[in-house]
Amino acid sequence: MSVKTPSRLEKVLAGGHMAVTSECGPPRGSDPEPIKKKADMIKDHVDAINITDNQTSVTRLCSLASCIHIKLMGVEPILQMVTRDRNRIALQSDILGAASFDIFNILCLSGDHQNFGDCAQGQNVHDLDSMQLLQAVRHMRDEGKFLGGDEIKRPPQMFAGAAANPFADPFEIRAPRLAKKIAAGAEFIQTQCIFNLDKFERWMEEVRQRGLHEQVAILAGITPFKSAGMAKFMAKRVPGMDIPDEVVKRMSDTPKEKQPEEGIKIAIESIQRLKEVEGVRGFHVMAIEWEEKVPEIVEQSGLYPRPELS
Amino acid sequence: MIVADKKPIEEIIGYVQDANRILILGCNECVTVCEAGGKKEVGVLASALRMHFLQQGREVKVDERTLERQCDHEYLEEIRDIADQYDAIVSLACGVGIQFTAEKYHSRPVYPGVDTCFLGVTEERGVWTERCQACGKCVLAETGAVCPVSRCAKRLLNGPCGGSTNGKCELNPELPCAWQLIIDRLTALNRLDEYEKLMPIKDWSTDRAGGPRKVVREDVQS
């Protein structure tokens, strides 16, 4: 399979391997050490690392700068870019900024509303939405042109991705929405974390029926529970999350000291099961503030070592 | 219509504290419908102001007048011969009317008596909600006549976002998700297949971003 960019993630997928990505959140200050440490912890166990972009609208060190820091460490970054905070000029400009440091992966998102974060009185931009940003990235890469029409000197070579949530409302348009993202230019998808494996498999069934699994590489999202409390919180309070009662019960029935271990076990079991699902091309392990567990999860799921690429 | 809400009386008192002759100027259209600036509200504000000043031992003249509209020359002309009598005019019209009044009465201080909020509908008496942001390039034909620009908190043209829950917006469980509404409409109209059409990047130059806007109709200009 041929590749369109120098992205390691794209190469791994093109080589027919299961890909593994993870994500790290930048610090709320200008010291890059925390993000570098996190990346260092997991760099040998993943193909690329997402750096979140002012997640939940909380102002942090920007994704672009963080991606540059880890790129300079020799780690492959995935630039997460939300459309909430930048107009089309800034979006294109930051894409060029990333490309100037040879960052080859981008995840296009809308972003949580600023009401959730520390600047609830601010404006939001949304000059483009996440699908239009995908179109813009592909346009800059494949046509070598700015949105305004002028030629780009040394166009960015970005492997373009988007997020998908098989559990979000409304359910009836979940597969059409994926089709739309593919039409907009998505080449890889990272899903929201999966706990309801049955429902996920039903979504994959619909996705396969439309042949979408062959047009885009789907990476299944996995998050380990640190505690039963975390499971209960996520089940009740986080929108778009589907956590079956049996899973929550499994965590609550476990004695407190053993809960983290159980959470990791559930994650590993999920990966083992989802590996067998046709169309799942890899995993996106999200262990925010628990990055030290990523190596264990990857190893115990039989996904280590990561493929050597030429 | 344009929906406005009354400004707090304390704020208005702050504007006119030093005036001796005040005109409260209402408007008979939108602000009357949303009960913020019509003849009734003019009366209430005027009475409150008179009582406030009396408490301070001052008998301040506070007159009341409600015009048909404050956004057309003809109606604002009706106060031409009395405007100079006042050292403050509190306009309860929407932001449009307040400004036009000030333009036509250049030397009179004109103050806002309402906060102008949005273009919207009366869902029921006492409840008004936004429907239009006057983006200048209406896309309602593509979305089953539900506006993603004004009713989606992120003005997504290819929504919904991941925060849509049970048909409600992530911002507020009482706020309907615009994209859920669009999907419901398209379904009711048997046009759900249109959902997959990608809405192209919007030209915001006809929106506020392009600067203050103007419409000229040569066919009706005299």
Place this chain on the structure above:
Amino acid sequence: MRLSYPSDIKIIRVPCTGKVDVLHLLHSIEKGADGVCVVGCLEGDCRFKSGNLKARKRVEQAQKILDTIGIGGERVAMYNLSSGEGPLFAQYAREMHEKILSLGPNPIKAHRKKAA
């Protein structure tokens, strides 16, 4: 019933308290009344369905405005009773009267004299 109630209470009859407007309440105080009392049917028993509920909302609106400008919303009040409850009316009338006496005269009256 020929029960007695304080003589400085002036009664203004309306077909339904729903007819009483916020402006009536404000203008009364503005023109020097020390207090205004709106007496309507028991809630749920309004002869015209919900006039008394509207009146209550308007009384509350007037109270807020009077509080804001420092005259005090306690000078305006709403009472509900049935038309057969003569003794209760007399009681409410005395209550209101005492309350207004304790608040003192309408501050505007004094200021009007000063301003004049």
